[in-house]
Structures are given as structure tokens and as C-alpha cells.
Amino acid sequence: MKINNKEYKITSVDKKAEALCQKRWDSIAKPLHSLGKMEDYLVQTAGIIGDVNVKFDKKALIVMCADNGVVAEGVTQSEQNVTAIVSENFLSDKATAAILCRQTGAEIFPIDIGIAVDTKLENHKIAYGTRNMAKEPAMTREEAERAMEVGIQKVAELAGKSYKIIATGEMGIGNTTTSSALASYFLNEDVEKMTGRGAGLTSKALEKKIAVVRKAIEDYSPSFTDAVDALAALGGFDIAGLAGVFIGGAIYHIPIVMDGFISTTAALTATRICPECADYIMASHVSKEPAAEKILAALGKEAALYCDMCLGEGTGAVTLFPILDLAVEIYEQMSTFEDIDIEAYVELK
Numbered sequence: 643m644k645i646n647n648k649e650y651k652i653t654s655v656d657k658k659a660e661a662l663c664q665k666r667w668d669s670i671a672k673p674l675h676s677l678g679k680m681e682d683y684l685v686q687t688a689g690i691i692g693d694v695n696v697k698f699d700k701k702a703l704i705v706m707c708a709d710n711g712v713v714a715e716g717v718t719q720s721e722q723n724v725t726a727i728v729s730e731n732f733l734s735d736k737a738t739a740a741i742l743c744r745q746t747g748a749e750i751f752p753i754d755i756g757i758a759v760d761t762k763l764e765n766h767k768i769a770y771g772t773r774n775m776a777k778e779p780a781m782t783r784e785e786a787e788r789a790m791e792v793g794i795q796k797v798a799e800l801a802g803k804s805y806k807i808i809a810t811g812e813m814g815i816g817n818t819t820t821s822s823a824l825a826s827y828f829l830n831e832d833v834e835k836m837t838g839r840g841a842g843l844t845s846k847a848l849e850k851k852i853a854v855v856r857k858a859i860e861d862y863s864p865s866f867t868d869a870v871d872a873l874a875a876l877g878g879f880d881i882a883g884l885a886g887v888f889i890g891g892a893i894y895h896i897p898i899v900m901d902g903f904i905s906t907t908a909a910l911t912a913t914r915i916c917p918e919c920a921d922y923i924m925a926s927h928v929s930k931e932p933a934a935e936k937i938l939a940a941l942g943k944e945a946a947l948y949c950d951m952c953l954g955e956g957t958g959a960v961t962l963f964p965i966l967d968l969a970v971e972i973y974e975q976m977s978t979f980e981d982i983d984i985e986a987y988v989e990l991k
């Protein structure tokens with residue numbers, strides 16, 4: 643596939659490695675599939691890396707941070723400057739996502755892909771925030787593709803440093819508005835059902851948010867030629883960057899873990915641009931935002947965690963890491979039916 647005039651090759655997952663991984667789970671002395679999604683996550687990973695020896699010894703969280711011009715419409719509770727403040731806080735050990743990373747043995751990589759002011763973050767700024775989608779398309783097609791390339795390149799870098807799994811997060815005031823717009827458009831769902839209060843909103847402002855999203859879809863969608871056009875008009879730099887991360891997972895064969903509403907919308911966008919990347923995407927939790935279940939269902943992904951979280955930043959995705967590490971411990975260390983000399987468990991139909 644081609645993004646920003648660069649050609650990328652995607653090869654499919656290894657079905658043989660998946661089958662061998664499942665066979666190994668089935669040889670462990672326990673009822674078949676009794677470890678549920680713990681088994682599924684490792685089987686998926688075996689397919690992605692083409693090896694039954696699954697390990698998550700190096701874990702990363704990429705947090706795409708950007709501002710959204712649509713905040714000028716009064717669709718958020720927080721001021722735009724919160725994006726820069728919270729994003730820079732990721733560099734201290736005090737932000738929620740940074741604390742979760744420290745506790746779970748993951749490294750955090752916050753990226754300034756379009757914050758409205760200069761920051762101390764790794765700088766891949768496409769612009770100082772997007773345009774206001776209530777007035778004009780948020781990005782040009784070229785800007786959206788450049789943002790996707792930032793995500794792809796970051797995965798390439800982390801793959802080169804032997805990271806085994808990447809969680810996705812974002813920070814950007816207004817990005818639940820852009821997510822509502824993209825998810826409503828891609829799933830052809832009523833905007834009202836797909837729009838929530840984000841990081842807090844009065845009922846009156848929620849009505850405004852719904853109206854802004856409806857109008858943007860009505861105004862721009864007739865001229866969309868493909869999913870990149872939709873991303874450019876209705877999305878943000880953070881969502882485009884994360885879409886690139888999901889596509890990068892497929893290019894470099896690394897599992898990419900989705901987080902909440904914004905991250906799952908970026909995954910949905912990525913699959914509309916590059917359907918092959920779906921096999922490389924992992925679900926973590928179900929966000930409290932109203933569209934969360936519908937997006938996961940459309941992606942055909944089931945999340946392991948229901949924590950009623952809706953913070954973003956990658957917090958739900960990183961919360962999955964300890965479960966994955968526990969699954970690997972069992973997978974590597976538990977006795978097999980052969981070891982304990984009992985008959986293999988046969989599934990009762």
C-alpha cells in the first residue's frame with residue numbers, strides 16, 4: 643500500500659504458528675480454552691510474530707498528542723491549553739499513563755504530532771492544531787498522510803529496538819468530537835448514538851457537539867473518494883498518527899493494542915484504509931463512551947476488560963499488559979497433561 647508516496651508491503655499472519663500456539667495451550671493440564679482471552683491474545687500474537695515462543699519483555703505505549711480546531715465551537719468542557727499541559731506531564735512520572743507504564747514495565751513515548759503550542763515532547767508536529775471542521779476540512783489529504791507516516795515510522799523505530807507489543811494512546815482536547823464524526827461516518831450510524839460527553843460536557847453543549855458533527859458529515863462526505871478523505875476532513879492529527887501506528891503493526895509484525903474511543907476509532911480508520919491491518923490489532927477495554935461497543939463489534943474484536951474507564955492516554959491498553967504477562971507465565975511454566983500423567987481433556991460437545 644502507498645502512504646505519503648511511500649510504498650509499504652504487508653504480509654499476512656502465520657496461521658501455522660497460531661495453530662501451534664493453540665495446540666500448546668491445549669496440551670496444558672486444564673480444561674480446553676479455560677483461560678479464555680488469555681489464550682486468544684497469545685494465539686493472535688504467535689500468528690503476528692510467526693513464532694510460538696511468545697514473550698512481551700519489551701513493551702511500549704505511543705501517545706499521539708494534538709489539538710483540534712473544532713474546540714472553537716464550544717464542544718468541550720476543557721480549554722485547549724489542557725492538551726499541552728497534560729501531554730508534557732507524560733514526561734514526568736506523575737501522569738496516569740506514565741504511572742501505569744512504570745508499574746507494568748512499559749516505556750512511554752509521547753509525541754507532539756500537532757499541539758497548538760511548542761512543547762518539550764518528541765516533535766513531529768504537522769501543524770499547530772487542525773482547522774475547525776465546522777468551517778473547513780480539518781486537514782488536507784497530504785497532512786493526514788504525513789501524520790499517518792509519523793505513526794508508521796515510530797513503529798518501525800520501536801520494532802528495530804525489539805519492542806514486542808505497542809499500546810496506543812492519545813491526548814487532545816476535542817478529540818471525542820473528531821472520533822464521533824469518523825465513527826458515525828464509517829459505521830453509518832446516527833450521530834446522536836455515537837456522541838458522548840467526552841472529558842465532561844453539559845447537556846446543552848452535547849447538543850451542539852452532535853449538531854457540529856452532523857453538519858460536518860453532511861458537508862464533506864459527498865465528496866469523499868476514500869477513507870483517507872474522511873480522515874482528513876473529520877479527523878485529527880492524533881487519530882491519523884494512531885491509524886499509522888495500526889498500519890505499522892501490520893507492516894512490522896507487532897501487535898498493536900487499542901485503547902478507548904479515540905484509539906478504537908483510529909483502528910477503525912486504519913482498517914478502512916488498509917483492511918489487512920485488522921489481524922494485527924488487539925482490543926483491551928471497553929470505554930464508557932457510548933460508541934465503544936459498536937466500534938469494537940465492527941472491528942470484530944472483543945475486549946477483555948470492562949472497567950468503565952474513559953480517560954484515554956492509552957490507560958486501558960496498558961492495563962491489559964499485566965494480564966498478557968500472566969498469560970505468558972502460565973503458557974511457559976504450567977505442567978502439561980503428559981507431565982502429570984493424566985488423559986488430555988476432551989471437549990464435550
Ligand SMILES: O=C(O)c1ccc[n+]([C@@H]2O[C@H](COP(=O)([O-])O)[C@@H](O)[C@H]2O)c1
Pocket residue numbers: 717718719720812813814815816817818819839840841842901902903904905929930931951952953954955
Ligand atoms: O479513550 C476514551 O474512551 C476517552 C473518552 C473520553 C475522553 N477521553 C480523553 O479526553 C479528551 C477528549 O475529550 P473532549 O471532551 O475534549 O473531546 C482526550 O484527551 C481523551 O484522551 C478519552
Ligand SMILES: Cc1cc2nc[nH]c2cc1C
Pocket residue numbers: 720724728812813814841953954955
Ligand atoms: C485533566 C485531563 C486529563 C486527560 N487525559 C486525557 N484526556 C484528558 C482530559 C483532561 C481534562
